[in-house]
Amino acid sequence: MNQLNGSAAGANGSDYAKVQFDDLQDSGGKDGGEVNLDVILDVPVTLAMEVGRTRISIRNLLQLNQGSVVELDRAAGEPLDVFVNGTLVAHGEVVVINEKFGIRLTDVISPAERVRKLR
Structure with missing residues (x-):
């Protein structure tokens, strides 16, 4: 069995040097209020519209x-409810544009309300 004396011993008995990390720095704007959203703008999400729900038994299904x-x-x-x-x-409400269905948003849920519903 290897003993640890200020360094971590590897599986083959070799010693590894200690690693020291710098303190994290705020890389945001000068006032800390700016957030760079560019890193997430191309992340795909699923957008779904729900007309309604019901519960039925497997027999009826x-x-x-x-x-x-x-x-x-x-x-x-x-x-309709719009989910991301x-x-x-x-x-929103259903609209037809060039013979395709769409949805016109009539009420957007505030971020604060969305967070409240998560609890």
Whole structure:
């Protein structure tokens, strides 16, 4: 068994020098208020719109076929929920542009409210 005397002994018995790290420095703006978001701007996220939800038994799920209607918990005309990576970030309404569906955001959830919902 190797003894440790101020240095770490490796598996083959060789000694490794101690490493000393410098204190972390704030590399932000002069007042510390600037944040460089460039490093995350190209990170892909999943954006999903939810029309509504429902709970059904597996028995009823297995009986669904083409033409079946499933009632959701939301009334017609209510705004859709917009999720980013599973977190509610906004509400919106469906629009059609050039024969494709889209969503017009009508209410964006504030960051403070999103953090409050995480607790």
